[in-house]
Amino acid sequence: MATHNATIERKEDSATLKLALGETVLDIVLTEDNPNDVKTVFNKLLEVLKRGEFDFNLTDEKEDLYFHICKEYITQLNAELKSTYKELKDNGLLRIE
Amino acid sequence: MRIDIHTHTKKIKQGDSESRNIDVDRFMEIIKETDVKILAITNHNHFDLEQYTQFKTSVDGICQMWAGVEFDILEEGRRAHLITIVNPKNAQAFSEKVNEVIGTTSADTFTISIDDVVNNFDSLDTIFIAHYHSKKPSLTDKDVDKLESLVANPKRVLKEASNSISAGIYINHGHNSIHGSDVQNWDDYVKNSTSLPELRLPVESFEQFCLLLDKDDATIKTILDKKTKETIQINPFNNVAEIMDIDIYNDINILFGSKGTGKTDILKALSKFYNGKGFKTEVYESNSNKIDEVFDLKGTQLTIDIEQFGIDDCSTELASLRNATEKEITSLSKYGDYYSADAKNKISKNIKVDKFTTLDENSPKRSFEDVKNNLKKFQEFKDYYTADIKLKEIIGDELLGELDNVIERILEKINSESEKRFIDYKSINFFNKLVKLFVSEISKKTGQPEKPTKTGFAEYASNRISIEKDVNKILENILKIIEPIVEEVGNLGDKGKLYCKINLLIQNGKISDAKYKHTNSTTKIPQKLVADKIELISKHIYANTLFEKIDELKKIESSESVSSINDLLLFYKHFTLDDEFYTPSNGESSMVLLHNELMKDKEIYLIDEPEKSLGNDYISDVIVPLIKEKAKSGKRVIIATHDANIAVRTLPYNSIYREHDINGYYTYSGNPFSNNLVCSSEGKPNLDWKSISMKTLEGGKSAFGERGKIYGNT
Numbered sequence: 001m002a003t004h005n006a007t008i009e010r011k012e013d014s015a016t017l018k019l020a021l022g023e024t025v026l027d028i029v030l031t032e033d034n035p036n037d038v039k040t041v042f043n044k045l046l047e048v049l050k051r052g053e054f055d056f057n058l059t060d061e062k063e064d065l066y067f068h069i070c071k072e073y074i075t076q077l078n079a080e081l082k083s084t085y086k087e088l089k090d091n092g093l094l095r096i097e
Numbered sequence: 098m099r100i101d102i103h104t105h106t107k108k109i110k111q112g113d114s115e116s117r118n119i120d121v122d123r124f125m126e127i128i129k130e131t132d133v134k135i136l137a138i139t140n141h142n143h144f145d146l147e148q149y150t151q152f153k154t155s156v157d158g159i160c161q162m163w164a165g166v167e168f169d170i171l172e173e174g175r176r177a178h179l180i181t182i183v184n185p186k187n188a189q190a191f192s193e194k195v196n197e198v199i200g201t202t203s204a205d206t207f208t209i210s211i212d213d214v215v216n217n218f219d220s221l222d223t224i225f226i227a228h229y230h231s232k233k234p235s236l237t238d239k240d241v242d243k244l245e246s247l248v249a250n251p252k253r254v255l256k257e258a259s260n261s262i263s264a265g266i267y268i269n270h271g272h273n274s275i276h277g278s279d280v281q282n283w284d285d286y287v288k289n290s291t292s293l294p295e296l297r298l299p300v301e302s303f304e305q306f307c308l309l310l311d312k313d314d315a316t317i318k319t320i321l322d323k324k325t326k327e328t329i330q331i332n333p334f335n336n337v338a339e340i341m342d343i344d345i346y347n348d349i350n351i352l353f354g355s356k357g358t359g360k361t362d363i364l365k366a367l368s369k370f371y372n373g374k375g376f377k378t379e380v381y382e383s384n385s386n387k388i389d390e391v392f393d394l395k396g397t398q399l400t401i402d403i404e405q406f407g408i409d410d411c412s413t414e415l416a417s418l419r420n421a422t423e424k425e426i427t428s429l430s431k432y433g434d435y436y437s438a439d440a441k442n443k444i445s446k447n448i449k450v451d452k453f454t455t456l457d458e459n460s461p462k463r464s465f466e467d468v469k470n471n472l473k474k475f476q477e478f479k480d481y482y483t484a485d486i487k488l489k490e491i492i493g494d495e496l497l498g499e500l501d502n503v504i505e506r507i508l509e510k511i512n513s514e515s516e517k518r519f520i521d522y523k524s525i526n527f528f529n530k531l532v533k534l535f536v537s538e539i540s541k542k543t544g545q546p547e548k549p550t551k552t553g554f555a556e557y558a559s560n561r562i563s564i565e566k567d568v569n570k571i572l573e574n575i576l577k578i579i580e581p582i583v584e585e586v587g588n589l590g591d592k593g594k595l596y597c598k599i600n601l602l603i604q605n606g607k608i609s610d611a612k613y614k615h616t617n618s619t620t621k622i623p624q625k626l627v628a629d630k631i632e633l634i635s636k637h638i639y640a641n642t643l644f645e646k647i648d649e650l651k652k653i654e655s656s657e658s659v660s661s662i663n664d665l666l667l668f669y670k671h672f673t674l675d676d677e678f679y680t681p682s683n684g685e686s687s688m689v690l691l692h693n694e695l696m697k698d699k700e701i702y703l704i705d706e707p708e709k710s711l712g713n714d715y716i717s718d719v720i721v722p723l724i725k726e727k728a729k730s731g732k733r734v735i736i737a738t739h740d741a742n743i744a745v746r747t748l749p750y751n752s753i754y755r756e757h758d759i760n761g762y763y764t765y766s767g768n769p770f771s772n773n774l775v776c777s778s779e780g781k782p783n784l785d786w787k788s789i790s791m792k793t794l795e796g797g798k799s800a801f802g803e804r805g806k807i808y809g810n811t
Contacts, residue, residue: 028429
């Protein structure tokens with residue numbers, strides 16, 4: 001199982017959780033509430049998950065609000081990625097070459 | 098039942114072939130393989146009583162054996178052959194007489210005059226069969242006249258033709274004619290026997306055959322009466338004055354007469370009569386049925402369930418796809434709200450349960466359902482064999498006990514696994530509920546926002562996985578290829594067999610062939626659009642636009658008419674010949690429809706003018722033998738016809754003739770064997786069956802000319 005890097009990008013008036021999948025980086029903007037953007041990220045995660053199981057490891061040095069949010073979010077997402085991978089496998093929908 | 102009045106069992110003359118020799122065992126085997134039921138041994142100038150007796154005994158009950166000799170006749174310097182067959186009861190006397198007449202003269206040089214043959218053998222209850230015309234060496238007409246003048250009963254003098262066609266020609270010219278195998282090689286006998294004369298009436302003895310030659314009414318009646326017949330009263334013209342009593346034999350019954358004499362009405366009245374008795378009959382009228390309609394080329398009656406081809410109708414998947422909705426995900430602001438708020442309540446700060454991450458509940462649930470399904474199937478199997486008493490009888494208690502023991506052990510194992518998985522699933526389920534409950538309650542008590550327990554990814558993904566599964570299954574089944582259904586329609590003779598082919602396709606969104614139609618819909622547009630849209634949906638499963646595409650599917654006009662893959666089924670039904678598209682002509686259509694009618698297993702066949710649009714060859718070679726076959730198996734075949742091939746060549750047990758004159762309509766009945774037609778009304782003289790047939794029927798003369806396969810003559 002691959003472990004990918006998750007980081008937090010902090011800007012003056014915004015913060016983004018960055019999920020690196022190889023060269024592709026998926027952004028979840030923490031300071032906006034845009035479900036469609038999150039769904040786009042979920043769709044990409046699903047496509048990658050079909051090719052193999054993975055999870056994220058959050059690397060961040062600041063223990064601020066964004067850190068707590070992202071830590072919780074990544075923990076939950078990892079658990080859900082795991083169960084979704086199993087579901088894809090059970091339904092024969094993996095695309096492992 | 099066939100008759101062979103000319104066989105050789107020995108090489109007697111120098112010129113005879115060795116292959117004429119046959120021993121008793123081989124003779125018996127060969128005869129058993131044929132339909133020959135009467136056979137006369139007629140060696141050249143020789144009669145072997147011992148061999149005759151052996152052969153007769155060997156085929157006793159299978160074939161009647163008659164005793165005879167083929168004599169070399171010398172008449173006014175002309176040489177000819179004359180077959181002399183005696184009543185088998187007189188075989189001993191015949192043997193003695195032959196030996197006396199031939200003495201020590203060799204068969205090669207022996208000759209005898211017509212006078213001497215008659216003087217010596219006529220008293221032995223004899224049939225004389227003269228080689229005639231093309232059957233060489235033949236007696237001249239003068240010789241035959243002389244023979245007829247000398248014998249006690251001139252009807253016992255027959256002429257032997259060289260083959261069945263010649264025999265037919267002689268009959269047409271008023272000669273009594275027959276032919277035999279004149280066997281040259283017994284190896285070919287089985288094959289050649291199929292062209293021997295056929296006996297339409299079951300002749301039981303030599304005496305009966307002679308009486309038939311005499312056209313003895315009592316004999317004919319006795320034979321005919323052996324067939325089941327029924328006297329039926331019908332009122333075909335709804336006119337009390339014309340109530341008819343007609344005999345219908347479990348054989349061939351021919352209705353003939355000029356056009357407009359009510360034959361079709363009689364058939365319809367017979368159909369009504371039989372239907373009233375519980376039979377299922379209808380009058381088959383040539384040309385009234387169109388082959389396209391009979392074979393339902395438009396598919397109005399066509400019902401096909403694609404599941405018969407191993408294709409799932411995907412009705413559940415289609416319904417699920419239509420009802421699919423997007424799953425919402427957890428709003429990120431909820432995380433922000435939760436972590437922004439400061440937990441002030443001391444107790445809530447100490448509670449840890451709400452900090453737990455909820456666990457994956459779907460996997461253990463699926464895992465439990467799998468085993469639950471296994472358990473159900475095994476339980477059903479156990480219920481099946483336990484309840485089936487007949488199966489128990491077949492398998493026996495011991496074997497069934499062994500099976501039960503194994504099944505019980507399996508059930509125990511599955512049960513235990515099921516319990517384990519149930520506990521796994523439920524413990525996670527309770528744990529998740531507990532976490533959610535604490536989160537919710539703490540929030541209520543402290544006024545703090547609820548802590549999100551999941552991102553929503555798993556549910557979001559699960560929803561898409563489910564849609565992908567459904568779409569994949571629908572597309573996989575849509576893309577399945579169905580082999581065409583091919584049904585044999587009939588034989589078109591030299592052209593080959595005609596088939597009816599149903600080509601089946603499932604609309605995949607790309608089929609525009611106008612020849613293809615849906616079985617249960619007149620429109621093709623929604624089906625094509627629906628299939629096309631499903632294909633499009635499959636490309637958007639992991640895109641934000643997925644539900645837009647699903648909405649487009651729902652908005653297709655009349656898309657609800659596609660509730661399963663059955664609704665996407667397209668067919669194209671047509672006839673084929675040599676696997677190519679073919680449109681049969683009217684004649685070919687009549688041919689196969691009539692053939693199919695006669696191939697149906699029925700008790701009663703009512704057929705009106707089967708000859709319509711059909712060629713003589715087809716009638717003679719296919720239809721007449723089929724009709725005869727039905728008669729042989731005791732079916733009632735009632736045919737109204739103008740065709741002599743059918744009315745004459747089938748040699749019907751019953752001919753019903755309808756006549757019309759200035760005084761009204763008359764009904765006659767009779768048969769070819771008595772050659773009489775008797776009127777049901779008083780005061781009308783009997784008619785001659787042959788002359789009326791020749792006069793009334795189309796092709797009458799030639800039909801009589803081709804009657805070589807029949808021993809009888811009219």
